[in-house]
Amino acid sequence: MLVPQRFAQRMRHGDPDDPLLRQVMPDAAENNSPPEFLKDPVGDLPASPQPGLVHKYQGRVLLVTTGACAVHCRYCFRRHFPYADENAGRDRWRNAIAYIRRQPGIREVILSGGDPLLLATRRLSRLTRQLEPIAHVRTLRIHTRVPIVLESRINRNLLSWLRELPWRKLIVVHANHERELDERVGGRLAALRDSGAILLNQSVLLRGVNDNADTLIRLSERLFDYGVLPYYLHLLDPVEGAAHFTVANENIRNIIHELRVQLPGYLIPRPVREKAGAAYKIPLI
C-alpha cells in the first residue's frame, strides 16, 4: 500500500467508504478473485516487441519507463505486470528507441509506466534527447497520475524540461473523483498547461468510487475548471484481485445515458473497454 500524504489528506477522515480511501485500501475481497480475472487482462505482454515497449495500436507506442508509481491503486490493470523485466529502465532504452527509429509509422510516443514523472528530470531529459533525432515522431504523450496525487513533483525543473520539448505535447492525467482535485492540484495543472501541453483526463469506472452520474458530472466540471478535458472512462479491466470494483452492466448504461443527457459533448468522457488483441479501445454503446 502506498499513498502520498497530500492525497490522504483529501480523504474524509473516519469514513471507511470514502471514495479516495477505497481506491488505495486493500480489501479482503482481493483474495477471492474469480477465475475470469486475469494477471494480464489487456494482453500487454504479447504486444511487447522489446522490453519496455508496448506496440499494440497503430501509429503510437507506449514506453514503460519505470515500474514505480506515486500511489498504488488497487484496481490497476498493471498490478501484476512484471515491471522488473519489462520496463525500459537504464540502458534498455536503447533497444526501445532503436525499435521506434526503425518504424516510420510510429508518430507518437507515450511515456507510461508505472508513472514516468517519478523518474528524475535528468533521466527524462536523457530519454527525450534520444528521441529527438527521430523525425517521424511528431507527438509526445505522458500518461501520469503524479499531478493529481503528488503535485509537488511538478516543479520548476520539470516544467522547463517540458517547455523545451520539440513535439506536440499531451499530458493525460488520471483522476476518478472530484475530491482528488483541489486548488493546489489546479495550480500545478495550470503550470503544465502553460508549458504548452494539452491536458486530458482518464478515469476508471469503479464501484463505490464514482459509479453514479452525479459524481462523474462533478468530476468533469472540476476538471474543466482547471483546464482539463475528459478523455476516456475505462471500464474495469478484469485483473486478478479487482473484482470488487465491478459495476453492473445495467448501471453502466444508465450512468452513461445520464452523462449524455446532462453534459455538453466536450465534458463527456469516452466510455471504452480494453480488449486483448483488438486494434483500438472498444467504445461502449
Ligand SMILES: *Cc1c(COP(=O)(O)O)cnc(C)c1O
Ligand atoms: C491506451 C493505449 C494506447 C493509447 O491509445 P489511445 O486510444 O491513442 O489513447 C497506446 N498503447 C497502449 C498499449 C494502450 O493501452
Ligand code: SF4
Ligand atoms: S497510478 Fe496508474 S499505473 Fe500506477 S497503480 Fe495507479 S492506475 Fe496503476
